[in-house]
Amino acid sequence: MPHSPMPARNEPTHPWLTGLLWAGLTVAIFAGWFVVTRFSVTRELRLWDVTALRFGVGALLLSPALLRRGHRLPAARWGEGLLYACLWGLPFVLLVAFGLQRTSAGQAAAIAPTLMPVFAGLFAWVVLKELQGRLRWLGHGIIVAGIVCMVAAGAAAHGMADPLGLAALACGSSMWAVYTLLFRRSSLTPVQSAALICVWSALLFLPVYVLGGLSRLGQASGAEIALQVLYQGVLMSGVAIVSFNRAVALLGPAAASAIIALIPAVAALAAIPVLGEWPAPAEAVALACVVGGVLLSARRAPSIPTTHGDRTP
Template identity: 55%
Template sequence: MPAESPDRPPDGAPDASDGARSSRKRLIGFLWAVLTVSIFAGWFVVTRFSVTRSLNVWDLTALRYGIGAILLAPVLLRDLPPKAWRNGFIFSVLWGAPFAAMVALGVQMTSAGRAASVTPTLMPVFAGLLGWLLLRQPPGRARLAGYAAIAAGLCGLVVSASSGGVAPSLLGLGFLALAAAMWAGYTLLLRGSGLNPMQSAALICFWSGLIFVPLYVVLGIGHLGQAPTAEIAVQGVYQGVLMSIVALISFNRAVTLLGASAAAAMIALVPVIASLLAIIVLGEIPTAAEGISIAFIVAGVLLATRPTPASGRG
């Protein structure tokens, strides 16, 4: 029997290069997720800035998907199969204009800060539960503990926000929770759709723009004519470029590289980054209770993003 080459691992032994590639893949996925989280966190601050001044949430939604649809139109000129268009329509329902409307209603009935704490935080919990129920992918004990910590942090943020004497709107919180469930459904469907991140982003913007923008014009619900040009330009770049294109693509890449549950859990860091931005931009310093709640969320994210062993046990 010929001797095994010393440079070749025995049959069944893990290849070091495979481990290195896996680690590099997770690192790249993590960086994509960080970019997504940064854009999402800034979105709540930028949106709050305008909706309390000249523009309303419908203006921002029209800018987001109208500009995104125009800029990404060349992607759709390629030969896409009918299934891609159907998947794109479903994605636009889950993470397009209806999703933005749910968040907008939640922001209107609660606050931008509460929306940043509720929707991104609940999304990984819904993603894990939906994956468990529909795809028979049990999250394992570590991820379940992470989801519990995220939920505990969310409850702490809501309770601490209520301590000022104004109770949060239950209906508004319901809209935000529904948006989180829609977002989670999108993350689970994306990986098996056969669409790359650019195609998914283009189709979401196309269907959302096609349906929402005509309604926006016909119903006359916009305030663009009353807003300063500079503010419209800033919102056009943030909503139409960063949110509609960069954030969609970066999040899709994170889902592809990290998996739906891990990428969704990373999004739970949005309220953490949003709190830091609020300190820097708005001078809003979180209370001790809010700080403890955020610490629970961070701990939950660390647990929920742990690699899942091949056995499926977390």
């Protein structure tokens, strides 16, 4: 009598639930990033300092994963890591930073993460021929409508947002979406991908940061620097990237990226006690719409029974 197949040793027994837990951890860290970064850049540090700490500390912590004896990566994997660093490393952070300068922390938190699942679903549909389903398309539409409402509410309360800032945030979202689709087919582990992103980003940015005299670390307090080292270098560059990669591997890029769109709601709640920033009623309604769109977008994509002459996407 044949035995039932046993789960692989390193595979979770309930991958969907495990993936949700990884995605939830990622949401918490990313939402806090907007609040913590906003806290510092309105004081002594600048986004250049935050970027240097994020990738510099992350590279120091994660580079041993690339240099272990007997487990060194071939050159092709380093090239793949450079591509990932260009998609979700230094350029992504700089685009979001530019968007933060041109708009606001609340708008950046609402636009960059929430547009990402929309781009991921669109790219997967166009390039990979993956079905989305009516409910998922409806969720994408609600997310976009919610973002439009938030921008309109912000314009009514604070003036029109800078189009260049909005475009930078949208561009960063599209790059993040491409990364989620590519990583699903990668042979790199989540830790290796995170390490390559940090190492390549540090190599590209730190010489400019040092030689260009961009540092303001000497003007900040030790406590503030320690907070940024912990959050940017450890949580953002290490834990968040690994947890997001695990969520993508277990849930798929569309579902994982849709759950990540909950970031603005969590960030808005965290900003109330930390920054004293209360969302306007119209912004709260728009956030609720985005959350509804997220729940629809996070549904599993429909599958088509395999028949003669058909091929499963």
